[in-house]
Amino acid sequence: MPDTGLLRDAALPNPLPAGTVAVIGLGYVGRPIALAAAAAGFAVSGFDLDPAAAAAAEAAWRGLGAPGRLSATADPARLPAAQTWLICVPTPLDAAGRPDLSLVEAALATCVARLVRGALVCLVSTCQPGATNGTCRRAIEAAGFAVGRDVFLCVSPERENPGATDGPRDVPRLLGATDEASLARGRAFWERVAGRVIPVASPEIAECAKLLENTYRLVNVALMDELHRGFAALGVPTRAVVEAAATKPFGFAPFWPGAGAGGHCIPVDPEFLQMELARVGAASSLLAAAAEANRARPAAVVEGVARALGGSLAGRRVLVMGVTYKPGVADLRGAAPLALLRLLAARGAEALWHDPLVAEGPGPLAPFVRAADPARCPGGPPDAVVLGTPQPGFDLAALPRLAAVAVDPFGLVPGGAAAGVRVV
Numbered sequence: 001m002p003d004t005g006l007l008r009d010a011a012l013p014n015p016l017p018a019g020t021v022a023v024i025g026l027g028y029v030g031r032p033i034a035l036a037a038a039a040a041g042f043a044v045s046g047f048d049l050d051p052a053a054a055a056a057a058e059a060a061w062r063g064l065g066a067p068g069r070l071s072a073t074a075d076p077a078r079l080p081a082a083q084t085w086l087i088c089v090p091t092p093l094d095a096a097g098r099p100d101l102s103l104v105e106a107a108l109a110t111c112v113a114r115l116v117r118g119a120l121v122c123l124v125s126t127c128q129p130g131a132t133n134g135t136c137r138r139a140i141e142a143a144g145f146a147v148g149r150d151v152f153l154c155v156s157p158e159r160e161n162p163g164a165t166d167g168p169r170d171v172p173r174l175l176g177a178t179d180e181a182s183l184a185r186g187r188a189f190w191e192r193v194a195g196r197v198i199p200v201a202s203p204e205i206a207e208c209a210k211l212l213e214n215t216y217r218l219v220n221v222a223l224m225d226e227l228h229r230g231f232a233a234l235g236v237p238t239r240a241v242v243e244a245a246a247t248k249p250f251g252f253a254p255f256w257p258g259a260g261a262g263g264h265c266i267p268v269d270p271e272f273l274q275m276e277l278a279r280v281g282a283a284s285s286l287l288a289a290a291a292e293a294n295r296a297r298p299a300a301v302v303e304g305v306a307r308a309l310g311g312s313l314a315g316r317r318v319l320v321m322g323v324t325y326k327p328g329v330a331d332l333r334g335a336a337p338l339a340l341l342r343l344l345a346a347r348g349a350e351a352l353w354h355d356p357l358v359a360e361g362p363g364p365l366a367p368f369v370r371a372a373d374p375a376r377c378p379g380g381p382p383d384a385v386v387l388g389t390p391q392p393g394f395d396l397a398a399l400p401r402l403a404a405v406a407v408d409p410f411g412l413v414p415g416g417a418a419a420g421v422r423v424v
């Protein structure tokens, strides 16, 4: 690869500003990292393709009294020749359910067009093992830079827990790099911004660890969903079983049943691991079964509602309590309760919803009827109520009073099956 780095430096209109960071992608992940980097003393330029996201980031930062050295733009021409580049764009599945890295590739294109010698590129987005050493390295080398000499490359996957952790300093950061020099550069940056950094021996270890964390959650949630039905058939309350098992001071991490693990990470990220495992002929059948069970979970819950109503949902009115993907978080992405609403409607029911965290009926909720007060549903009391997401503040003991049939995929309603609640 020709070493054009020096030429590129000379041609750039911007001199390399000391301590400048560019954050590409200003969503849930990029925005707090940009803020933390500014708080750590870096001059930070955020970039988002979506002008609304860039404007929202600036407004949020202003509201927090963010330092003036923090700015956001949707115009790549306004990006400086930064010393540190952080890739924080989404990594979704495509329509066929395959991992889609096209946004990471586009972000890399924005970055490498402005790379200067000495810069550090860090992949933060959740990607498949090999993305750093493959996709990222190729993009940098194609621009004429030698990784580890001209430009430094590392990966530090995000591990924030939405709704529970506040910022990049809350969770230790894994850090993998392509070489020693890159690891040192990455470590110096992240220790300043995030505090606790855990260096690992390769980018692939960091990538796989991130995917293992979320795969572990998917498999265990799917197991609990299945056991929940079994325990119910045995007449044993699942939550009491898990709480009892969790008193063991080692060797057991509690997971809970629900309407289906949702969001845009737990059902998605394991596919990145599975894709690479399949490529080397080692696809995990256990992971495949868990993913399939999780996809099928909302349909199983709806079938439970149908059975409780005598078999057919046609013309019945069913209220879903809580529609976000997890309790306490106003995020509808990949939310299992949305699948419940769609499946109920597809089977001829009138689907209603209530959620104190969702004021309006935006996009995916538009086809369904909002019940601002679940005790006074439009059109009168529903035939059945099903717990979609147990939002903080829900009076679960009162759930069975909302309709003749109450369905609980979580095992949370007091009294459970003994109190006439349908446990699914």
Ligand SMILES: NC(=O)C1=CN([C@@H]2O[C@H](COP(=O)(O)OP(=O)(O)OC[C@H]3O[C@@H](n4cnc5c(N)ncnc54)[C@H](O)[C@@H]3O)[C@@H](O)[C@H]2O)C=CC1
Residues within 6 Å of the ligand: 024, 025, 026, 027, 028, 029, 030, 047, 048, 049, 050, 053, 088, 089, 090, 091, 103, 104, 106, 107, 110, 124, 125, 126, 127, 157, 158, 159, 160, 161, 162, 264, 265
């Ligand atoms: N949301 C979360 O709590 C967590 C997310 N992650 C991972 O972090 C990554 C980012 O996720 P989020 O921040 O949640 O996504 P997001 O959807 O909230 O935000 C991403 C932003 O990137 C922008 N974008 C897309 N392509 C771009 C490009 N080429 N150039 C510039 N901007 C671009 C989008 O317009 C959007 O505003 C994903 O890989 C995700 O799996 C990991 C852990 C936690």
Ligand SMILES: CC(=O)N[C@H]1[C@@H](OP(=O)(O)OP(=O)(O)OC[C@H]2O[C@@H](n3ccc(=O)[nH]c3=O)[C@H](O)[C@@H]2O)O[C@H](C(=O)O)[C@@H](O)[C@@H]1O
Residues within 6 Å of the ligand: 126, 158, 159, 160, 161, 162, 214, 217, 221, 254, 255, 256, 257, 258, 259, 260, 261, 262, 263, 264, 265, 266, 269, 325, 326, 327
């Ligand atoms: C706590 C934790 O490890 N969080 C990681 C996770 O966050 P996310 O917001 O997806 O939460 P979480 O996994 O709890 O719920 C997902 C779904 O499972 C359901 N869920 C969950 C637990 C359970 O016991 N039962 C259950 O049904 C639950 O109701 C949801 O429907 O993925 C993030 C990511 O990589 O983006 C990581 O950065 C986070 O650190």
